[in-house]
Amino acid sequence: MSSLHAGTASWSSEPGSGRGRSHGTSSREAFDRWFRYPAGFASDYVELLLDRLDLTDGTVIDCFAGSGVTGTAARSRGLSFAGIEAHPAVAELATLKLAPTATGQQVRALASELATKVRGGTGTRAKAGANIGDTEPDLVRRSFSQETLASLIALRDPIKQRIDEPAALYAKWALLATLRDVASVKVGWPYQRPGVARQPRHRDPVARFETRANLMADDLEATAGSPTPSKKISAQVIVGDSSDPAAWSQMTERGVACVASPPYLNNFDYADATRLELFFWGDVSTWGDMCREVRADMLTATTQQSSVGAKETALKELRGRSSDSVGPVSEIVALVDRMVETRLKREKRSKEYDQVAPAYFLSIWDILENLYRQLREDATALWLIGDSAPYGVYIDTPRIIGELAEIVGFSMMDDVRLRERGNRWGQNADRHKVPLTERLIVLTKPG
Ligand SMILES: C[S@@+](CC[C@H](N)C(=O)[O-])C[C@H]1O[C@@H](n2cnc3c(N)ncnc32)[C@H](O)[C@@H]1O
Missing domain, CATH: 3.40.50.150 (Vaccinia Virus protein VP39)
Structure with a gap:
């Protein structure tokens, strides 16, 4: 075996952001x-x-x-x-970031249309509000106030109905990223603790969703508008x-x-860490689903x-x-x-x-x-x-x-x-x- 030498100057140590310090991907960097x-x-x-x-x-x-x-x-x-x-959902997110299927303009327009409908009450908000107790998994029901959950569902359902439109998956991720911003219980990483109350970081789920979608649109537009690189580059994400x-x-x-x-x-469980998002979107609704659908390809x-x-x-x-x-x-x-x-x-x-x-x-x-x-x-x-x-x-x-x-x-x-x-x-x-x-x-x- 080659000789090992610890801590050479040529490989810098990590900067102050990211995993282990503030837990997770950057909240500032584009994409x-x-x-x-x-x-x-x-x-x-x-x-x-x-x-x-x-x-x-x-x-x-x-x-x-x-x-x-x-x-x-x-x-x-x-x-x-x-x-x-x-992780199929996380791979979907990576694909959206790296091989865009929609323009910033499309994402902005869809988010604005959905937000306007929910604000105007012409979405499914009232109806969803009446059914929340019956249809949503326990974790989802306990993580938000009734009003917030009604708005989240009123955004989610039309996105699901329009999932084949180019911007729909971007709207989906803008909404999934909104969940922990507006939760009124502790839903930090890695554990979601619906029994422990906290103040939501953002009070208006619709406004937060739109802000998030617009950030995504900004990043897509900035990349599309950057000077054409002299060489062609590709990106591929395999699930x-x-x-x-x-x-x-x-x-x-x-x-x-x-x-x-x-x-x-x-013992960090990547599937369980995203349980709130998976349950809310309806990808999985039981522990068994999670093992079969999300964890199946992960190494032990x-x-x-x-x-x-x-x-x-x-x-x-x-x-x-x-x-x-x-x-x-x-x-x-x-x-x-x-x-x-x-x-x-x-x-x-x-x-x-x-x-x-x-x-x-x-x-x-x-x-x-x-x-x-x-x-x-x-x-x-x-x-x-x-x-x-x-x-x-x-x-x-x-x-x-x-x-x-x-x-x-x-x-x-x-x-x-x-x-x-x-x-x-x-x-x-x-x-x-x-x-x-x-x-x-x-x-x-x-x-
Ligand atoms: C430490 S994380 C890496 C995160 C990544 N560097 C990023 O910036 O998001 C490890 C990742 O490996 C994935 N994973 C676990 N087993 C895998 C496997 N057998 N094949 C591919 N990915 C796997 C997990 O789902 C998790 O997303």
């Missing part, structure tokens, strides 16, 4: 301000990384595309983008599982770089997704892939044993993190293989990833991923410590005290 995805990259940081790679041409890949921040940053640097994202070669077979370009952040081994990174059977299958597959008695596979197996041992010693019943790790690393291995094939020679892959410590058992996820990457053929060039993380849980007496970090691993595909 990324459309919807605050809690797991999103800080836009300015991805731009900084791309500048550091000094790319002038080609396609940047993100195998965990999320809300498409790598894509918006690539576009701002005149580069093409190709991404894979497993699927990046551990599955079938998703990669749809990718039309090979990559000159990858900037990505995989799920961390920390939470105890919700794991099982005893899947753990054994993954361990068998991992052992079958490596005859090496000292490599990352034996480290993963040893970590699993330590987690079981520690969990069983705990007084209260604890989550089965030992069931998560084998499937997690197996998927990461598959993803690295797929990525390796899709990258051009001499390409660099930058992965932002944190370590973790379930019940205090330290898992050096970035280093293990780096070692798996080397088995696949990458060279691990650097492992940079960006910052400490996990401090926000410091008050939790049950939580381990192991210091955690956010890291940037730098992989290259040899020429």
Whole structure:
């Protein structure tokens, strides 16, 4: 394995926005301000990384595309983008940002028409208000005042009826982004707590919806009006599982770089984090729907997704892939044993993190293989990833991923410590005290 050196000056640490600091994508940057995805990259940081790679041409890949921040940053640097994202709704948002299907003018006009109708009471507001208790999921009913919910529904229903119009999906996301702005209970990330009241940040849902739609329109117009780039750039968002070669077979370009952040081994549930939006729109209405429709393609990174059977299958597959008695596979197996041992010693019943790790690393291995094939020679892959410590058992996820990457053929060039993380849980007496970090691993595909 290549020598690792932590914290070189050449890879800057993250700027003060984005994940882990204010949780989620930027609320200021064009396009990324459309919807605050809690797991999103800080836009300015991805731009900084791309500048550091000094790319002038080609396609940047993100195998965990999320809300498409790598894509918006690539576009701002005149580069093409190709991404894979497993969360279908979030992939839809990324597609709208990166491969627009409507003009700013169309978005503005539709939002204004819908808002005028709701304000004038000619929409379905009164009727919807009468039925709220019967038709909306519990979480949705409890998150808003009756009047606010009636307005939200009066905006939603006509958008759904007109979903085939070019601007309708933009109106949908303007409305979904409005939900947490006007909620009268705690609906922060990652947990939605409909039992805890708070003052809505914005009181008028219709005005907020229109403001949000107009922001989207501004961004679409600014991009359309910018001087035509001398070269043509493309953007592609594939909805699927990046551990599955079938998703990669749809990718039309090979990559000159990858900037990505995989799920961390920390039980963060990307599907559940968006439950309010999914339930409100009606994509899903039960926990079972969410597992089937939203989580199905995601790699196992939470105890919700794991099982005893899947753990054994993954361990068998991992052992079958490596005859090496000292490599990352034996480290993963040893970590699993330590987690079981520690969990069983705990007084209260604890989550089965030992069931998560084998499937997690197996998927990461598959993803690295797929990525390796899709990258051009001499390409660099930058992965932002944190370590973790379930019940205090330290898992050096970035280093293990780096070692798996080397088995696949990458060279691990650097492992940079960006910052400490996990401090926000410091008050939790049950939580381990192991210091955690956010890291940037730098992989290259040899020429
Ligand atoms: C840390 S977030 C990355 C967010 C992204 N960088 C952004 O700026 O929005 C990880 C993402 O990986 C997605 N994901 C999880 N498993 C996946 C898989 N097997 N294939 C593709 N995407 C996956 C999750 O849904 C989540 O959006």
